[in-house]
Amino acid sequence: MFRFLKEKFFGGARPAADAPERPLEAPVAPPPEAGTATSAPPAEATSIQAGAAPASAGADGTDAAAAAVSAGMPPGPEDATAPGAASAATRQGWLGRLREGLKKTGASLSAVFVGARIDEALYEELETALLLADAGAPATQALLEDLRRRVREARASEPAQVRALLAAVIADWLQPLQKALEVGAQPDGPTVWMVAGVNGAGKTTTIGKLTWHLAQHGATVLLAAADTFRAAAREQLGVWAERNGVDIVAQAGGDPAAVAFDAVSAGRARGKDVVIVDTAGRLPTQLHLMEELRKVKRVVAKAEPGAPHEVLLVLDGNTGQNALAQVKAFDAALGLTGLIVTKLDGTAKGGVLCAIAQWAREQRRTLPVYFIGVGERLEDLQPFDAREFAQALLA
Numbered sequence: 001m002f003r004f005l006k007e008k009f010f011g012g013a014r015p016a017a018d019a020p021e022r023p024l025e026a027p028v029a030p031p032p033e034a035g036t037a038t039s040a041p042p043a044e045a046t047s048i049q050a051g052a053a054p055a056s057a058g059a060d061g062t063d064a065a066a067a068a069v070s071a072g073m074p075p076g077p078e079d080a081t082a083p084g085a086a087s088a089a090t091r092q093g094w095l096g097r098l099r100e101g102l103k104k105t106g107a108s109l110s111a112v113f114v115g116a117r118i119d120e121a122l123y124e125e126l127e128t129a130l131l132l133a134d135a136g137a138p139a140t141q142a143l144l145e146d147l148r149r150r151v152r153e154a155r156a157s158e159p160a161q162v163r164a165l166l167a168a169v170i171a172d173w174l175q176p177l178q179k180a181l182e183v184g185a186q187p188d189g190p191t192v193w194m195v196a197g198v199n200g201a202g203k204t205t206t207i208g209k210l211t212w213h214l215a216q217h218g219a220t221v222l223l224a225a226a227d228t229f230r231a232a233a234r235e236q237l238g239v240w241a242e243r244n245g246v247d248i249v250a251q252a253g254g255d256p257a258a259v260a261f262d263a264v265s266a267g268r269a270r271g272k273d274v275v276i277v278d279t280a281g282r283l284p285t286q287l288h289l290m291e292e293l294r295k296v297k298r299v300v301a302k303a304e305p306g307a308p309h310e311v312l313l314v315l316d317g318n319t320g321q322n323a324l325a326q327v328k329a330f331d332a333a334l335g336l337t338g339l340i341v342t343k344l345d346g347t348a349k350g351g352v353l354c355a356i357a358q359w360a361r362e363q364r365r366t367l368p369v370y371f372i373g374v375g376e377r378l379e380d381l382q383p384f385d386a387r388e389f390a391q392a393l394l395a
């Protein structure tokens with residue numbers, strides 16, 4: 001989920017240089033407490049996995065919970081009041097929700113294999129299904145070529161085998177998008193993430209969910225309400241701050257860049273691990289607003305040299321191929337370092353991840369999809385895992 005690189009997350013034990021990252025399938029460790037020894041072996045970068053019970057969730061006061069409801073916030077996790085509760089069960093729950101969430105995208109792909117023979121018609125139907133899922137023409141061609149080769153090599157004779165091979169092809173195709181989000185790579189000062197995207201993509205709720213995940217692992221977070229256009233936007237982030245028990249820097253109206261500057265400075269002064277900057281939604285065609293985003297980024301760098309360490313674009317999975325257009329436009333303006341794809345639960349266009357992987361390949365660069373969202377609940381946002389995704393798609 002995250003790669004925690006600071007000593008505090010290892011109870012003072014300096015990580016070994018060559019220890020591998022814990023695999024995603026590994027049992028989930030309890031959240032480490034700052035300043036205390038953990039049972040996790042020293043590792044250069046330990047990836048704390050999804051599903052661990054929150055350290056701070058459940059400390060939400062009744063007021064915060066009520067405020068959350070009134071602000072239209074999603075309900076908390078089922079196990080929010082049970083620190084240390086069965087994380088494997090939570091992980092299992094996530095896989096179920098992922099399968100459920102990707103049903104719309106996966107249905108037309110799976111339908112191709114029902115009562116099918118392995119012939120040209122099968123590949124044609126698969127091509128149509130991938131295009132309908134918004135995988136895009138170049139990725140579709142490449143995936144099918146790879147599939148044909150694997151089917152030949154495996155001498156597959158059953159549609160079920162082809163289906164399993166397609167899952168493997170998609171998993172390999174998406175693998176370069178999988179990466180853990182790093183916290184604490186800097187020698188000092190906070191890790192700063194700037195979050196951008198079009199209106200309603202899910203930026204603010206995603207920040208709230210990320211904050212929850214971070215807080216449950218003992219990381220201290222400060223939120224920057226750099227969406228200064230609407231009071232409601234500020235309040236929405238404020239509710240997330242209260243709910244997660246973290247600081248927020250906000251100001252009525254004013255310059256988003258100034259809020260971001262204050263927040264990053266405060267994050268350093270208060271010794272926070274992570275500062276997350278929320279920004280107002282905008283279309284890439286609104287040039288003055290894109291310029292404003294660039295200014296936020298520049299000013300953040302003035303407050304903290306090297307920051308922002310991540311420029312994250314939040315994409316609404318429903319937008320399909322348009323999401324790719326957003327990636328290109330925001331990347332040209334800001335230099336993106338990663339993506340978060342939300343709302344994959346409501347869409348048949350989840351194949352767009354293949355199109356994004358294809359684009360990144362063409363650009364010869366890495367553009368990770370750090371997290372995906374398949375619902376409104378806190379635990380519906382989880383790290384992107386290529387194999388899980390492909391298997392859920394073709395489940």
Ligand SMILES: Nc1nc2c(ncn2[C@@H]2O[C@H](COP(=O)(O)OP(=O)(O)OP(=O)(O)O)[C@@H](O)[C@H]2O)c(=O)[nH]1
Pocket residue numbers: 074197198199200201202203204205206227233279280281282342343344345346372373374375376380
């Ligand atoms: N079904 C579903 N809904 C989601 C998901 N992620 C976010 N949402 C919902 O999308 C809506 C918009 O989310 P916000 O976080 O307010 O979006 P935003 O990008 O901050 O919006 P602006 O600040 O207005 O640009 C909210 O109702 C969220 O609960 C998801 O993965 N699945």
Ligand SMILES: [Mg+2]
Pocket residue numbers: 203204205227233279280281
């Ligand atoms: Mg918002």
